[in-house]
Amino acid sequence: MLTLQDIHAAAARVQGHVLDTPCVESKTLSQIVGAQVFLKFENLQFTASFKERGACNKLVQLSAEEQARGVIAMSAGNHAQGVAYHAQRLGLRAVIVMPRFTPGVKVQRTRGFGAEVVLHGDTLEEARAHAYHLAGERSLTFVHPYDDEAVAAGQGTLALEMLAAVPDLETLVIAVGGGGMIAGVATAAKAIRPGIEVVGVQTRRFPAMVNAIQGTQHPQGTSTIAEGIAVGTPGKITQEIIEHLVDDLLLVDEGDIEQAVLMLLEIEKTLVEGAGAAGLAALVRHPERFAGKKVGLVLSGGNIDPLLLAAIIERGMVRSGRLARVKVSARDVPGVLARITAMVADTGANIEEVHHQRAFTMLAAQNVEIELVLQTRGKEHIEEVLTHLREGGMEAGLM
Template sequence: MDVPQVTYDDVVAARKLLTDVIVQTPVIHSRVLSEIVGGPVHLKCENLQRAGSFKVRGAYVRIARLSEEERARGVVAASAGNHAQGVAFGSGLLGAKSTVYMPEGAPLPKVEATRGYGAEVIFAGHTVDMALQEAKAHAAETGAIFIHPFDHPDVIAGQGTLGLEILEQLPETGTIVLAIGGGGLAAGVALAVKQLRPGVRIVGVQAERAAAYPESLAAGHPVMVEPAATMADGIAVGRPGDLPFELIHYLVDQVVTVSEESLSRALLLCLERAKLVVEPAGVAGVAALLDQPHAFDAPVVAVLSGGNIDPLLLAKLLRHGLAAAGRYLAFRIRLQDRPGALAALLGRLAELRANVLEIVHERVGARLHLDEAEVLLQLETRGPAHCDEVLGALRREGYKLIFS
């Protein structure tokens, strides 16, 4: 097979460039995922990489291969956060001025980290694709070198070094499952892995709200889609890169999509069971394993591609994950507005061993009769069976439950 512009040798050369720049992140065994899948599952922890994601690999290689004259003109990039940090970090090491365009609403910790590495941050548009257009215009106007987040041979080669590490750390790997946004990571990993171990399956995962690859692969060429809002902002890319698409078309065995609920469940699992903080885009591979546990040939390596997440968003996502896992209940309950009614309800919930996270007691409202009150409850439970037990007990005792 003849794949133009980027080769396995480029990946090997990129690894030499990165020798003293990145860390070789660990591959750790996950007992809980292994039980779910029915065979060994390991996590490749790029959330522990310098600058918090795999993006530093490709960004550094791209900037390092610029001439001194090119680096003197500065570099410009566009990103929702992880590529931004990789570019800022790499530029700082190599002495180049960096400007990064980020979409409005980019996570604050990613913005601040990018600035902390020395880049100038400019907000542009509401999507990565809109920021990309502004970054390209900046490059044309100023002469700065545009550092594409995924559609360049040097970037793909840098990301491919992750595949080399996986095979060295776990030679018996049967399947690698990893997130796809624009496609640089999947393309690079597939290129490296298929050269050394053609039998290893590569499975790409997209958030179903921002899934350009399934439609593009069906059409045989990159297709533009309008990404909907997704918690996986790091992979919310509307159009596959031309070069990554060609490599993924030939080398990646399957591309699947996952829901927002699956992403939040995966994030919760990584935090609770693996003690790893991972951003939503970074857990896409784990989400796919939870959705289709028997669809992957073990041993499986799921790549945790990034760990840069806003703590406030993390708190919200954890609650979302608890709900998706059947461990969180939110509903309204109508009571008679009389002394002791609320205390009796809370006492009954305590007997049922449901933990009250939040409560709002309303005694006046257009929908309430004069002798009624309404309580908004948010409960933590032990799982779906416990949810059913709590709701069933309340209904049998005559409480009126409202879900909205």
């Protein structure tokens, strides 16, 4: 079983090779969720992920013979970059097997660190099987993303830093995929402060660890915006540690994660990927569970596909009412469109898109249906726009 001594030894090995990232309070998030929230900014690591810690601790312990042969890893992205970067730094050959769905930004950065990237399979399990095959074929040392004590010990070093920065933390909320981070964090935190609570978070689409620990049978999904924790099979080593040391495991929805990504971007001005926002998503989904507590969250990674981020921002604007789709019906006469747009402008809303529909409508032939996408200040502002249009003789409503 992993020990605090192992994690202190890992901290000594990785010192100077990974950042001691800030762990600071977010007053605004604290007010929103009703708990005192401290954020550990692991997205500031060089590869933008905590995964560097475990990768570095594992690689520096390889024998000279293992280092000469090189290493291979399987990862959806962050472990890949951590292994590739530290292998390059140590002068080791690295082969990384990634599922085909891996965001392009992660693939490009991994190649940028000098690793050979092999895209194989549609799931982590298929990629893992291929990585084991290549490891045997090419005599490479397999560096597991989570089910390895050296890797888990490296990840646990961030808990040492969090408790050094904020010694009286009451609860740590940690994203769980295969369980490497929470295994290391729980081992360190419980040894330093036995009364501390450690809570794991999984996305409802990939609840493998929750099912394994709690005996539930939540169905497994096929995709998630938190691809960093999209693990179908929990680690054996990590599962045993979690059973002994983790107090609770929670599930969050995709919408919760989207909201958390957007909150961190808008409030903290920090870019976090889906898996990195899972901890905050748990506070958003289960505020009563953490009310009044001093809570530490790990922003575990910041490698998000720009197109996915753009979609999250746009969907968030729709949910908050800052982006709205409005349908306006009116007599089809010259100048009607100019009248409608002028009325929208009167209310201070901005038109992003307009679609003038004559043929595909159930209205009378002399009428026209106009669809508008509006930028507004929020839901009250949308109602103000609709009221103004109706007072001007238009039929208007949300789509």
